Amino acid sequence: MQRSITDPRPAHWPSDHPDVAHGRVGVLLLNLGTPDATDYWSMRRYLKEFLSDRRVIEEPRWKWWPILNLIILTVRPGPKGRDYDTIWNKERNEGPLKTITRSQAEKLATAFGDQPRVIIDWAMRYANPSTASRIDALAKAGCDRILLVPLYPQYAAATTATAADEAFRHLMTMRWQPAVRVAPPWHDDPTYIEAIASSVRTGLAKLPFEPERIVATFHGMPQKYLESGDPYHCQCMKTSRLVREALGMPQERWVTSFQSRFGSDPWLQPYTDETVERLAKSGVKRLAMVAPGFSADCLETLEELDVENRDIFMEHGGQQFAYIPALNDSDDGMRVIEAVVRRELSGWV
Numbered sequence: 001m002q003r004s005i006t007d008p009r010p011a012h013w014p015s016d017h018p019d020v021a022h023g024r025v026g027v028l029l030l031n032l033g034t035p036d037a038t039d040y041w042s043m044r045r046y047l048k049e050f051l052s053d054r055r056v057i058e059e060p061r062w063k064w065w066p067i068l069n070l071i072i073l074t075v076r077p078g079p080k081g082r083d084y085d086t087i088w089n090k091e092r093n094e095g096p097l098k099t100i101t102r103s104q105a106e107k108l109a110t111a112f113g114d115q116p117r118v119i120i121d122w123a124m125r126y127a128n129p130s131t132a133s134r135i136d137a138l139a140k141a142g143c144d145r146i147l148l149v150p151l152y153p154q155y156a157a158a159t160t161a162t163a164a165d166e167a168f169r170h171l172m173t174m175r176w177q178p179a180v181r182v183a184p185p186w187h188d189d190p191t192y193i194e195a196i197a198s199s200v201r202t203g204l205a206k207l208p209f210e211p212e213r214i215v216a217t218f219h220g221m222p223q224k225y226l227e228s229g230d231p232y233h234c235q236c237m238k239t240s241r242l243v244r245e246a247l248g249m250p251q252e253r254w255v256t257s258f259q260s261r262f263g264s265d266p267w268l269q270p271y272t273d274e275t276v277e278r279l280a281k282s283g284v285k286r287l288a289m290v291a292p293g294f295s296a297d298c299l300e301t302l303e304e305l306d307v308e309n310r311d312i313f314m315e316h317g318g319q320q321f322a323y324i325p326a327l328n329d330s331d332d333g334m335r336v337i338e339a340v341v342r343r344e345l346s347g348w349v
Contacts, residue, residue, distance in 0.1 A: 021142030033126030034095030043077035055162035203324030211288035220258035280316035
């Protein structure tokens with residue numbers, strides 16, 4: 001039988017050899033995760049997977065296991081589920097992080113529409129869609145090269161590294177592994193800095209007031225992680241400084257803080273909630289917040305910042321408060337993701 005010049009099978013293969021998809025390049029956007037639902041058991045499964053990760057909780061198992069299983073997983077799923085319910089995407093029945101990450105992947109696929117070899121997909125480190133399932137899907141589609149893109153501008157072992165860990169764990173089970181790259185953090189990338197600055201300008205222009213202070217808040221981590229060599233704190237501080245400089249804003253008007261602390265150990269400081277309270281008590285009446293470290297809005301921004309911290313500010317004397325949304329799938333946000341992906345695909349595409 002004469003072979004077509006487009007037949008992907010090598011000439012020495014028998015004519016009845018099954019076709020093997022190959023020659024494509026996959027891009028897998030990776031974000032933290034979101035529970036499958038807001039009920040007690042869905043929240044418990046999600047929290048168990050998240051808080052069992054040794055990258056997230058660096059405590060000895062003998063110490064952490066009883067705390068997690070006997071206390072946290074008994075007490076926290078109910079209240080956390082109610083928090084998620086306040087921000088839940090009822091139309092799609094999913095958390096906003098999932099909605100936004102899907103849209104980011106879809107818009108990135110459109111941007112690569114002229115590159116039929118490139119396949120864009122997305123996954124979550126915790127819950128669904130799982131990293132393993134999407135790596136399998138890309139491999140089945142013929143991706144023998146995959147770029148992993150953890151959607152964290154600042155590197156942290158508890159975010160970037162654990163996303164890569166999960167991918168590598170699955171690669172260990174594969175007979176035919178794809179070649180893999182992991183996109184590095186982009187905390188000081190000019191495209192990213194300008195995108196954050198642009199979103200702040202746009203957000204401020206929409207407000208009916210002029211903030212006296214702007215708080216740039218990043219997700220926190222235990223202080224001991226910094227002392228163990230994690231670069232996250234330094235990268236957050238550099239991002240904050242570069243954004244402030246891009247905005248031409250004086251230092252006294254711009255405040256950097258860290259949110260979402262958990263447990264009794266010291267975390268990176270200053271704490272966002274204490275900072276907001278202090279500013280209100282000091283006489284600041286108008287405040288705006290921005291969260292440059294979040295590529296997509298989620299519980300920690302929509303509920304913790306725009307609800308909890310708003311309440312703290314108002315309760316202690318503040319009068320006007322605004323949260324400026326994350327980049328999400330906006331034009332500014334997509335320019336950042338596309339720039340990172342195109343740079344890291346160099347030589348493959």
